Amino acid sequence: MRSIFLRFFNGPLFVLLVAVALAVQSSLFNSYPLWYFQPDFVLIAVIWCALRRTFTEGGILTLVFALLVETHSGAPRGLFLSIYMSIFLGIRVFSRFFVISQFASLLLVTLGAAIAWKILVLAFLAAFDLAGAQSYHFLITVLPFAGIEGLTGYWAYKALDAFDRSTTKSERSRQLIEDELLVEEGI
Amino acid sequence: MIKYLKEYRFYITLFLFLLIPVVALDTSSRAPRDYRFYDRVILAVTAPIQTLISWTLEQGVDLTQGYLYLWNVKQQNARLFEENRKLLGQIANLNEAQNENTRLRSILNFQEKMKLETIVARVIAKDVSTEFRAVRLNRGELAGIKKGMAVITYEGVVGRVLRVTDHTADVVTILDLLSAVDTVIERSRSRGVVEGLTDELCQLKFTLRTDDIQVGDTLLSSGLGGVFPRGVAVGSVSRVKKKQFGITQEVEVKPAVDFTKLEEVMIVLDQKAEVLEKPLPVKSEPKVEPKKKGAAA
Numbered sequence: 001m002r003s004i005f006l007r008f009f010n011g012p013l014f015v016l017l018v019a020v021a022l023a024v025q026s027s028l029f030n031s032y033p034l035w036y037f038q039p040d041f042v043l044i045a046v047i048w049c050a051l052r053r054t055f056t057e058g059g060i061l062t063l064v065f066a067l068l069v070e071t072h073s074g075a076p077r078g079l080f081l082s083i084y085m086s087i088f089l090g091i092r093v094f095s096r097f098f099v100i101s102q103f104a105s106l107l108l109v110t111l112g113a114a115i116a117w118k119i120l121v122l123a124f125l126a127a128f129d130l131a132g133a134q135s136y137h138f139l140i141t142v143l144p145f146a147g148i149e150g151l152t153g154y155w156a157y158k159a160l161d162a163f164d165r166s167t168t169k170s171e172r173s174r175q176l177i178e179d180e181l182l183v184e185e186g187i
Numbered sequence: 188m189i190k191y192l193k194e195y196r197f198y199i200t201l202f203l204f205l206l207i208p209v210v211a212l213d214t215s216s217r218a219p220r221d222y223r224f225y226d227r228v229i230l231a232v233t234a235p236i237q238t239l240i241s242w243t244l245e246q247g248v249d250l251t252q253g254y255l256y257l258w259n260v261k262q263q264n265a266r267l268f269e270e271n272r273k274l275l276g277q278i279a280n281l282n283e284a285q286n287e288n289t290r291l292r293s294i295l296n297f298q299e300k301m302k303l304e305t306i307v308a309r310v311i312a313k314d315v316s317t318e319f320r321a322v323r324l325n326r327g328e329l330a331g332i333k334k335g336m337a338v339i340t341y342e343g344v345v346g347r348v349l350r351v352t353d354h355t356a357d358v359v360t361i362l363d364l365l366s367a368v369d370t371v372i373e374r375s376r377s378r379g380v381v382e383g384l385t386d387e388l389c390q391l392k393f394t395l396r397t398d399d400i401q402v403g404d405t406l407l408s409s410g411l412g413g414v415f416p417r418g419v420a421v422g423s424v425s426r427v428k429k430k431q432f433g434i435t436q437e438v439e440v441k442p443a444v445d446f447t448k449l450e451e452v453m454i455v456l457d458q459k460a461e462v463l464e465k466p467l468p469v470k471s472e473p474k475v476e477p478k479k480k481g482a483a484a
Contacts, residue, residue, distance in 0.1 A: 016232070019229060019232050019233050020232070020233070020236060022233060022315060023232075023233035023234075023236035023237045023240070023312075024236065024240060025315055026237060026312040026313055026314070026315045026323070027236070027237040027238075027240040027241050027244075027311060027312045028240055028244070029313075035313060035317060036317060038315075038317070040315075040316075042315075055197065055200065055201075056200050059200065059204045062204075063204070063207060063208075066208075067225070067229075068229055069315055069316070071222070071226045071229045071230060071233075072233065072312070072314070072315045072323075073314050073315050073316050073319055073321065074314055074319045074320070074321025074349055074357060074359045074363055074365065075314075075316060075318070075319045076212075076365065077211055077212070078208055078209075078210075078211030078212030079212065080316075081207065081208035081211050081212070082208035082209070082211075082212055085204055085205070085207075085208045088204075089201075089204070089205075121316070121318050125318070125364065130364050130365070131364075133384050133385050133388075134318065134364070136385065137317070137318065137385060137386065141317055145317075
């Protein structure tokens with residue numbers, strides 16, 4: 001019963017965790033030049049959702065996370081919703097063709113997703129004639145961003161894995177819950 | 188019906204996941220997005236954390252700087268009298284307070300000079316994305332801040348208030364891609380619209396090729412649009428590129444405000460206030476009619 005309760009609260013707690021991470025991200029990396037090295041915790045959470053959640057649950061969480069980002073940004077409405085959803089769907093498609101089971105491959109996906117994120121922002125801004133000199137900004141920020149994202153991902157994925165385990169969300173925990181239910185039902 | 192819904196559940200979900208962002212996408216409009224109920228709930232959680240982290244960082248920096256300073260002073264004091272050592276210690280303690288006083292005095296002098304009704308707020312966070320250049324302030328509606336108000340420092344224009352909650356306000360800076368400020372060049376009275384370009388520069392748009400613009404020229408807010416008071420410094424021209432043909436010229440502007448060291452800002456409460464002690468001369472024939480961009484001034 002306790003396991004089911006914890007599992008139920010995994011989603012809301014995950015959202016709260018990301019909200020706190022966003023607050024830390026926007027204030028801890030407030031000063032110049034640290035600003036250029038701020039990781040995107042939401043991107044890490046979206047990648048986690050794409051690979052460790054069901055399609056529906058992961059998609060809904062991605063939309064919620066994107067809304068959180070839009071609350072903390074002066075970006076045009078819907079921009080981050082589109083970008084994070086594109087990343088989510090892209091990784092889902094990618095995971096159909098490639099096995100991303102190892103931790104190292106997860107980090108490679110993070111690096112790729114970070115670069116794709118920057119390209120998508122640039123593409124969306126260009127599509128709406130807002131790019132300005134963003135191509136220059138893209139060139140100077142894309143590598144530090146991808147690097148810091150991979151570095152943060154290394155610790156963040158471990159933390160998220162521990163979080164999923166503690167809230168009985170991991171595959172192994174899910175199996176244990178199912179076994180528990182089967183025992184309770186006397187099967 | 189339910190059978191079909193179950194059968195095509197994946198495709199329906201996928202369609203919704205694609206539809207929601209597309210419907211929400213509203214980049215064609217520059218109108219600021221108001222906070223909705225859920226935004227306020229999110230901010231009620233995150234804003235105190237941002238304030239706490241900013242405060243902790245500030246205290247940490249002060250403490251470290253104070254410690255380093257005192258350490259240097261200790262080295263020097265080995266060669267000085269006891270009395271001097273005590274005095275230097277006092278100076279070290281007062282140093283930070285003096286710096287703060289200087290900053291606040293500058294703000295006060297500016298307020299008195301400009302005759303503006305303003306309130307002072309502190310920057311507690313920056314935009315989560317490096318592509319956009321908004322900042323969050325620690326004061327909101329309860330302090331009298333409203334959407335669209337001008338935000339300035341004693342150096343010049345910072346931006347305008349994008350949206351507010353009870354205790355916070357988001358400000359879109361003039362460096363942001365979605366920002367636009369109507370300006371006039373102090374020397375030649377040419378007009379143009381300053382828009383965000385990079386993390387350090389803005390661009391002056393809608394200037395005619397024949398307009399007299401030189402590197403080093405100061406740009407002041409024109410007061411058009413009713414957001415920014417007239418005559419506040421916006422920046423200075425850092426580069427002018429005139430092509431042999433064409434209608435306009437490319438002008439880059441270095442903002443008057445140093446955004447890398449932005450700590451305290453002033454929000455102009457009285458938007459009708461006249462800023463300049465010497466009013467700008469009115470031109471009989473305006474040179475350019477700049478294309479307005481949304482709600483920005």
